[in-house]
Amino acid sequence: MTQNLQNAINKASRVKCSVKLQGGRSYTVITPEAHRYTVRFEEVDGQRFGRCNCKAGAARMACFHLIPAALVDTAIRRMAAQVARERSAM
Numbered sequence: 001m002t003q004n005l006q007n008a009i010n011k012a013s014r015v016k017c018s019v020k021l022q023g024g025r026s027y028t029v030i031t032p033e034a035h036r037y038t039v040r041f042e043e044v045d046g047q048r049f050g051r052c053n054c055k056a057g058a059a060r061m062a063c064f065h066l067i068p069a070a071l072v073d074t075a076i077r078r079m080a081a082q083v084a085r086e087r088s089a090m
């Protein structure tokens, strides 16, 4: 894990952001200061990549906005997989 990403995780555990689903795999991350950023995820070769439109994200750095968005993205994808499994079992 890069130091950059570790710093992002540390900051995300201190600063509680709320996450709103925009649709698809885009999320709005709202900081306690009411700043809003858009985080988008894409899958490349089975690996998830996130991009944020904040200053750090634009410089391709791992920012702490990615962390809460990734947690929500993971939860949604798990639920979607569960629904797909239940449907195929019917």
Ligand SMILES: [Zn+2]
Pocket: 037, 052, 053, 054, 055, 056, 057, 063, 064, 065, 066
């Ligand atoms: Zn960001």
